[in-house]
Amino acid sequence: MSDHPSTYVPKTGIEKWLDSRLPIVRLAYDSFVDYPTPKNLNYWxxxxxxxxxxxxxxxxxxxxxxxxxxxxxxxxxxxxxxxxxxxxxxxxxxxxxxxxxxxxxxxxxxxxxxxxxxxxxxxxxxxxxxxxxxxxxxxxxxxxxxxxxxxxxxxxxxxxxxxxxxxxxxxxxxxxxxxxxxxxxxxxxxxxxxxxxxxxxxxxxxxxxxxxxxxxxxxxxxxxxGVEIKSKEDTVPFTPYATVKxxxxxxxxxxxxxxxxxxxxxxxxxxxxxxxxxxxxxxxxxxxEWYLLTFYAILRAIPDKFLGVVAMFGAIAVIFALPWLDTSKVKSMRYRPVMRWFFVIFVVVCLGLGWCGAQLPDAQVIPGFPSFNLIDGQLNSYLWLTRLFTLYYFAFFLFIMPWIGLKEDPLPVPASISEAVLAEHNKKKG
Amino acid sequence: MKSLKTIGLKTVGALIAATVMASAVPALAAGGAQHAHEPKEGFSFTGPFGTYDQAQLQRGYKVYREVCAACHSMNLLSFRNLGEKDGPFYDPKFKNPNDNPVVKQIASEFEVADIDSETGDAITRKATTSDRFPAPFPNTAAAAASNGGAVPPDLSVITKARHGGASYVYSLLTGYKAPPAGLKIAEGQHYNPYFPGDLTSAWSGDHKHVPAGGVLAMAPPLSAGQVTFDDGRESTLSHQAADVAAFLEWAGEPKATLRKKTGVAVLAYLLLFFGLTYASYRMVWRGKH
The missing domain is CATH 1.20.810.10 (Cytochrome Bc1 Complex; Chain C)
Incomplete structure (x- = not known):
């Protein structure tokens, strides 16, 4: 954090000489050694x-x-x-x-x-x-x-x-x-x-x-x-704690x-x-390649080529706007009982879009299942499954995020990181 | 908000069910090719510890040389490659494959085009170990003209360029059969259930049961007894196909054995390193959790 005062003390002569000219060792020390990290960070x-x-x-x-x-x-x-x-x-x-x-x-x-x-x-x-x-x-x-x-x-x-x-x-x-x-x-x-x-x-x-x-x-x-650092008790220094993890x-x-x-x-x-x-x-x-299939699927979901391109770039652009689309006061979905389920669906939908992107759009999703033609495609086809997923993808950001944020009753958020760690510790002990 | 949560849960359930259904029954494209399979005895090079069988590579080279090379180029291979580590004619006595007498002998059996450095005239000379395998045709137009309009693909990386790899090569070579009644095959074309294609337009039978496979210009190239194996292995169609498929697998991925051996060492090292780092992590974080 910027308000964290530097604790670097140059010991050798050359370090002192360099520190008064280009404090690059100080920068590295403050950023990757002494930098305070929240002590509850998980493997994600x-x-x-x-x-x-x-x-x-x-x-x-x-x-x-x-x-x-x-x-x-x-x-x-x-x-x-x-x-x-x-x-x-x-x-x-x-x-x-x-x-x-x-x-x-x-x-x-x-x-x-x-x-x-x-x-x-x-x-x-x-x-x-x-x-x-x-x-x-x-x-x-x-x-x-x-x-x-x-x-x-x-x-x-x-x-x-x-x-x-x-x-x-x-x-x-x-x-x-x-x-x-x-x-x-x-x-x-x-x-x-x-x-x-x-x-x-x-x-x-x-x-x-x-x-x-x-x-x-x-x-x-x-x-x-999802609560900010409040005291030194909430943090551990980056090295060795974060480096080893x-x-x-x-x-x-x-x-x-x-x-x-x-x-x-x-x-x-x-x-x-x-x-x-x-x-x-x-x-x-x-x-x-597999990592672009999700966006490729969105491109193909739209019947018009240009609008498909708009949707594909829109799918990336909407991520930029996320900070202003989420209306919730609570950061972590750990304390958002409704939103977390929509998040799970979102992950499934992204994987689903990736799957659809690798299929032929006209191929049947359920082989042999009767269906009818709707907007230049059979309903029982990867085209329509892709359209369904695409709809959710955009709805997630443009409607669900703002709407659930206003409607949802979040669970009580811990007062501090230390309290959250303590609560988890007690839960583990039973 | 209870109802919102239920809606959420139900939607998750429905979506997961849809995805599972979609993935469990992969869509079958019209036609499609029959799934490639290995020879009965398997391939020695499959799996994380699989290595090339040198005797098989030597037999496979003979099949390539006597049959495939008449039409197919192998532009990425040099004669010296044959004598490199894990290659068909590698001999530990000759670390430098250019000194390997077998490789030298093989190269000298070929004539390659060159320019006389004294006169500038186009000449041919005996190939050396550093020369590439000469191509059977001077250019793709000549290759197409001699093969009913179809250019025989270069075989250097064929096992990496086809789904199924060596199994595909084996299945294709052994898989030729008479076309089912109702399938119209044009003059100079050959039916093979393993060749990727779509036979819908050539099929006069039930449109729901279009035969798998496709047609290709290459006539069945191998038959029993066509190549005499120097090591006495019975020259069946399956043996020839398996051996040449193994040779082509080596040609496409000559460093595979070194790659896998390196991989085992790398994974062992990482495992050890992981154990040490994890132990350090437990020690450093003791009391902090």
Whole structure:
């Protein structure tokens, strides 16, 4: 917290010399050693640390991959396979990078849902939340462009589908599309600029992450009780308490990461992306990576292409507005008996949308079950299941959040973090 | 607010039920291909500890060389790869595969195009271990012209580029059968229940029972006795298909054995590290909870 006075005392001569010129050791000490963290943080709070690890892993492996990759439509695919075969431990670096993207998104979704459940977006943390939303948006852009780089069938046709969405904007869509693609089709110019931007954006993300952590250290961390820090009794110093807990979680996360990298490295990818891009052959079924399926499903739920694009971007934009959509005075859903159920539905709906995004829209949800045609689709189809889920997705933010916040009778909130910890301790003892 | 809570609970229940139903019965696309399966004896390389069977890779290379290579390129492979660790002709006596006499011998059996550095003339010369496998056709147009308009796909990463991997290759090669009555097969096309496709338009029978699979330009390439195995293994269709599928699996993922071995060590290390860190966590937090 900003009002927390610095307790750093430079001991050695060089530390004293540096401290009076650039107090960088002081900054690190105050931020990661002495920084007071609420003592009731649970394991859901370790995902911030996990995400920092993910970003570092992606940047380091990415820089090495860029040393061997060729951003040319004739050589990109083969240069990636050359990394797998002829670069020392290239297979490891590439599989870590490819699976790292999935791990990064898995962690960011947990991190966001944690913020949603415990009300971490509420005052005074609105800017912290928005910075997080910006990071998420940049991650989507970065991941999408990264997926194009191996120049496989799914890379190419995915890039065609997604860039063409821009073309559906009335009047200005087509010129923007041409500008974005660097020509009239996805081609060499597109691949080359995607490579350039894919290298640039992670550093932009790193910059916003610094702002995100800065904002976090100004407002202080939220916690499962959702009540602010009131006294020193409520906190423990970041080191060793939070560092060791984050360490446990990071190692467990790396274990999961390693299972994918070493034993099922292609299970999260699509077989078609091992076929070199061919503009003349369109894959039977174009799907994005799993972590974007939820938004892809929302895009397809709307009968009009442009409105579909609006809905897809709206689904991300609405997250930015969350701090002003929630009307409840209580932060943590632990004390919101009604809202927590709508939260559970929301999680199920997001997973459901992801599932629907991977299905053919016309396929029957319940095979053989009779249905009828309604707005250009059979009722018993993934199209309509997706529409139902999409409706809930938006209703959750735009109606349920504001409405339940006003109507609900929250449970009594503990007076302080210490009291919450004590109550839990007594409950465990019985 | 009691009623709100009940509504919430009921909706959760309904949604979970819907999701479970949706996931339990995956939608069947029209047609679809028959599910690929392994050979009866299985593949040695499946599972977290599976490794390549070198004898099988050698037999598989022979099937590729004598049958597949007539039409299919393998552009990503060099002859030296054959003698690398875990490869078909790896010999611990020759850590550098370029010194491996078997690999040298194999390479020298091929002619590759080159430019005479003295005169600049286009020439052919004997391949060396560092050369790539030469492609059977000079370009895709020539490949298509010789194969009824269909370009035989490059086989370098075919097991990663198809759902089912090596099992798919095995199933396709052994799965050719006469088309069911009512299925119209065009001249130069061949029916295979494992080939992904949609036969709805070629099917004159009940539209609810369109046969699985698709048609492809490749005629059944393997038959019993076609390749003589040097190690005396009986040359059945299944054996040839299994061996070449294993060879292609290696070609697509030559570092798989090293990857899995590294993985076991990494997981063991992480497990140990986790135990130590968790113990430290318990010690540090004692009395704070």
């Amino acid at each position: 709070w370790t995902f911030g640390g996990i995400l920092s690890v993910c970003l570092a892993v992606q940047i380091i492996t990415g820089i090495i991959l860029a040393m061997h990759y060729t951003p040319h439509i004739d050589y990109a695919f083969n240069s990636v396979e050359r990394i797998m075969r002829d670069v020392n431990y290239g297979w490891l670096i590439r599989y870590v990078h490819a699976n790292g993207a999935s791990m990064f998104f898995f962690a960011v979704y947990v991190h966001m849902l944690r913020g949603l459940y415990y009300g971490s977006y509420k005052a005074p943390r609105e800017v912290l939340w928005i910075l997080g939303c910006i990071i998420f948006f940049l991650m989507i852009a970065t991941a999408f462009m990264g997926y194009v780089l191996p120049w496989g069938q799914m890379s190419f046709h995915g890039a065609v589908v997604i860039t063409n969405l821009i073309g559906s904007i009335p009047v200005i869509g087509t010129p923007i599309l041409t500008w974005l693609q660097g020509g009239f089709a996805v081609d060499q110019a597109t691949l080359n600029r995607f490579f350039s931007l894919h290298y640039l954006l992670p550093f932009v993300i790193a910059g916003v992450v610094i702002l995100h952590i800065w904002a976090l250290h100004v407002s202080g961390q939220n916690n499962p009780a 984050d360490g446990v979680a990071i190692i467990a996360f790396l274990f999961l990461f390693s299972v994918f990298v070493f034993f099922m490295p292609n299970s999260l990818g699509h077989a078609d992306n091992y076929i070199q891009a061919n503009p003349l052959v369109t894959p039977a079924h174009i799907v994005p």
